[in-house]
Amino acid sequence: MATTLSPQLSRPDVEALVREVLKQRLSAGGYGRYAVDSRAGAPHPLVVNVSARHVHVTQEHLEVLFGRGTKLGKMKDLYQQGEFASEQTVTLVGPRQRIIPNVRILGPTRNYTQVEISYTDGVYLGLDLPLKISGDHAGTPGITLLGPAGALTIQHGVIRARRHVHMSTEDMAYYGVKDGDELKLKITGPSGVTFEGLTVRYHPKVILEVHIDTDEGNACDLESATKMELIK
Amino acid sequence: MATTLSPQLSRPDVEALVREVLKQRLSAGGYGRYAVDSRAGAPHPLVVNVSARHVHVTQEHLEVLFGRGTKLGKMKDLYQQGEFASEQTVTLVGPRQRIIPNVRILGPTRNYTQVEISYTDGVYLGLDLPLKISGDHAGTPGITLLGPAGALTIQHGVIRARRHVHMSTEDMAYYGVKDGDELKLKITGPSGVTFEGLTVRYHPKVILEVHIDTDEGNACDLESATKMELIK
Numbered sequence: 001m002a003t004t005l006s007p008q009l010s011r012p013d014v015e016a017l018v019r020e021v022l023k024q025r026l027s028a029g030g031y032g033r034y035a036v037d038s039r040a041g042a043p044h045p046l047v048v049n050v051s052a053r054h055v056h057v058t059q060e061h062l063e064v065l066f067g068r069g070t071k072l073g074k075m076k077d078l079y080q081q082g083e084f085a086s087e088q089t090v091t092l093v094g095p096r097q098r099i100i101p102n103v104r105i106l107g108p109t110r111n112y113t114q115v116e117i118s119y120t121d122g123v124y125l126g127l128d129l130p131l132k133i134s135g136d137h138a139g140t141p142g143i144t145l146l147g148p149a150g151a152l153t154i155q156h157g158v159i160r161a162r163r164h165v166h167m168s169t170e171d172m173a174y175y176g177v178k179d180g181d182e183l184k185l186k187i188t189g190p191s192g193v194t195f196e197g198l199t200v201r202y203h204p205k206v207i208l209e210v211h212i213d214t215d216e217g218n219a220c221d222l223e224s225a226t227k228m229e230l231i232k
Numbered sequence: 233m234a235t236t237l238s239p240q241l242s243r244p245d246v247e248a249l250v251r252e253v254l255k256q257r258l259s260a261g262g263y264g265r266y267a268v269d270s271r272a273g274a275p276h277p278l279v280v281n282v283s284a285r286h287v288h289v290t291q292e293h294l295e296v297l298f299g300r301g302t303k304l305g306k307m308k309d310l311y312q313q314g315e316f317a318s319e320q321t322v323t324l325v326g327p328r329q330r331i332i333p334n335v336r337i338l339g340p341t342r343n344y345t346q347v348e349i350s351y352t353d354g355v356y357l358g359l360d361l362p363l364k365i366s367g368d369h370a371g372t373p374g375i376t377l378l379g380p381a382g383a384l385t386i387q388h389g390v391i392r393a394r395r396h397v398h399m400s401t402e403d404m405a406y407y408g409v410k411d412g413d414e415l416k417l418k419i420t421g422p423s424g425v426t427f428e429g430l431t432v433r434y435h436p437k438v439i440l441e442v443h444i445d446t447d448e449g450n451a452c453d454l455e456s457a458t459k460m461e462l463i464k
Contacts, residue, residue, distance in 0.1 A: 120447070120450050190429070191363060192429055193425055193426065193428065193451070194425065195424075196420075196426070214447075215447050218447035
């Protein structure tokens with residue numbers, strides 16, 4: 001992006017522009033909170049997104065919760081192309097008989113149903129959450145979901161998502177890593193934190209994006225971050 | 233402690249014993265979750281305590297909430313001598329008309345009333361929390377507290393406590409720091425995190441103890457930590 005801009009623009013100008021454009025894009029399309037940093041020479045700006053609690057569903061489970069023939073409606077696009085926050089939300093019911101309402105389903109539908117919540121949510125609901133990469137449900141607890149058309153109890157699929165970074169081939173080459181490697185994410189600011197063990201998740205079509213959960217986003221107060229770096 | 237033990241005990245034995253003793257002590261006396269690490273040569277083992285949300289009150293405010301003449305009853309001792317979790321709890325009412333019940337008052341009473349909650353709690357209640365050291369209420373928001381004898385609205389005093397470490401003269405000498413300096417806390421484990429900007433808080437009578445909040449404790453999954461270090 002920077003290479004096509006007018007040479008009258010200084011590096012700080014370019015960086016400010018990149019931030020502004022991404023901010024608009026994320027503001028229109030984000031789910032949860034985020035921050036953006038740019039780095040000279042990097043193929044893509046570093047976007048860190050705080051994933052609010054959310055649910056992924058199969059088409060079959062969607063119909064149990066919302067009625068036969070229901071399709072996920074798009075509320076807004078997410079940063080990764082094709083992903084979206086849907087119009088549908090569910091209520092989670094945990095073993096302590098406490099509930100968390102208004103938990104959004106992210107689309108499109110998947111071939112598994114999965115609930116991604118923070119440890120704070122887990123303590124509140126009474127679930128001992130395993131730290132997992134999306135789709136790995138070995139040893140994970142279940143939960144009950146309530147929708148307007150019915151309740152659904154899944155036996156597995158509640159996780160705390162392991163912190164990770166989505167990378168394309170270009171991003172992996174720049175950072176010198178491969179799929180499954182780990183990086184550190186250093187957040188500088190009033191509540192500075194370095195997160196270890198950020199898993200690299202490769203897909204040819206993704207844009208560079210870090211996902212952390214709300215506990216992590218709050219621990220580092222991401223919104224007040226002055227600098228963000230991926231380091232080996 | 234280690235110096236008075238039988239010479240038949242190896243260093244790992246001693247460390248295991250120290251952990252066990254501290255675990256019992258904290259288990260009997262802790263408020264919230266914690267982890268302990270020992271380090272050869274250090275004057276005190278490193279205790280990291282996750283401060284659950286809590287309240288400090290003046291005697292006057294205690295009586296508004298619980299009735300004239302009420303004294304704080306001790307539920308259990310905390311790690312620092314003289315500090316205790318009281319039998320009394322209040323309900324917090326935030327600007328989004330949401331509540332958090334069962335928030336414990338820590339004793340003894342102080343010369344100010346203060347509510348310490350996490351950013352997660354702040355988002356839930358609708359409060360934009362400043363990061364503060366205990367007692368610094370400049371620019372802090374207020375809140376309403378409900379007790380069995382009445383409601384109390386304070387205009388200031390709701391904070392997110394800045395991560396800090398309590399140290400005696402001996403601890404400061406060992407780590408080579410002084411009151412107000414900053415250290416890093418490195419947590420090794422499945423959700424490894426290095427926290428920057430841990431403020432050193434000196435008092436001649438304290439025992440070495442780190443305080444982080446629930447967002448921070450959950451971000452690093454303190455309970456699964458395999459090693460904890462204070463580094464400069």
